[in-house]
Amino acid sequence: GRWRELKEKRKDLIVAVGGCVAQQEGEELLRRAPYLDLVFGTHNIGRLDHLVSEVALERKRPVALGFYNDPSYMEDAGGPTRISGPKAFVTIMQGCDKVCSFCVVPYVRGREISRPSEKIIAEIDALVRQRVKEVMLLGQNVNSYGKTAPGELSFAELLRRVNEIEGLERIRFTTSHPEDLSPDLIEAYATLERLCEHLHLPVQSGSDDVLRRMRRGYSRGEYLGRIERLRDRCPRIALSTDVIVGFPGETEGEFEATLEILRQVEYDEIFAFSFSPRPQTVAAKLYRDDVPSEVKRRRLELVLELQQEISLKKNREKIGCQEEILVEGPSKLGQDRIMGRTRSNRIVNVMGSETLTGEMVGVRITGASANSLVGALLKEEYREVA
Incomplete structure (x- = not known):
């Protein structure tokens, strides 16, 4: 309502919607909001000046939703770097090739495309000269950096290059997929002094059957094996994760397997959600959302209560350190x-x-x-x- 009122007062105002919602809804947004002038998707922010010109000069209402899977798209597609005090957030890749059954990211972000490592290194070097002390490397699945770009560095190799930048104090990254937690990346935690001892590694569920329905690409045992190897090489590592409760068909036994993996791993922090179907996803097409909302709510509460106990215990162990x-x-x-x-x-x-x-x-x-x-x-x- 507020934007419609502004548009009525200022006829020359251009109102646009961009990003993931725009990518998913497309022309439907123009239909629902007649005052809207422009819709642009996740790969089209670089065309924004051209799209605005179409609105202003040609009186069009463009909808730009194309994906650019050519690696050259990422040459300058990092977007404006976000700086927050002494920290900066640097995009290193975009998109995801995993196609987990519950996840909308591949449909709104496209296939994996990696930025050239030289661009990333140069950007971080410039940030350090601006007194940035810590960088967070961003991507939907940073562990697979470079896999779709022949001749490019692997993610572990990129971390080694970033680690060599003089004046940088800390390196972090997010988000990771367990399937791509390679031996080289695990070794990076043991050898790179600027790489912080923290990893966000989404498990989503502790049940093998649920993981198969989610199309996660790993089993409970494989996930735990990677955690064991990581802790063996970096005993101080802190772990956080994502958990989904109430996935279609989730039984009490499958939910209990999630509680058990939380007890076993003892994450430092979790981000927990109740399942809700996302348009276009495999889960929305193949599975009935059959876990009652009150059951989802109870399971989410149990997960959060358990994690509160674990987090408090682990934090209290730090007193005196x-x-x-x-x-x-x-x-x-x-x-x-x-x-x-x-x-x-x-x-x-x-x-x-x-x-x-x-x-x-x-x-x-x-x-x-x-x-x-x-x-x-x-x-x-x-x-x-x-």
């Missing part, structure tokens, strides 16, 4: 507090001055909740609040 944090800015707790993250991605709130933003500082952990830690700065001069 010394950690290094990268200060990101003021804490949500207020009261002259600042916050930062450890290498294992734990949030730590400490008394201190905002002038420390962007600094690597040592802290001693003094308290813990399920979601964050409390600490004290180790250096006396850092404790003075400006």
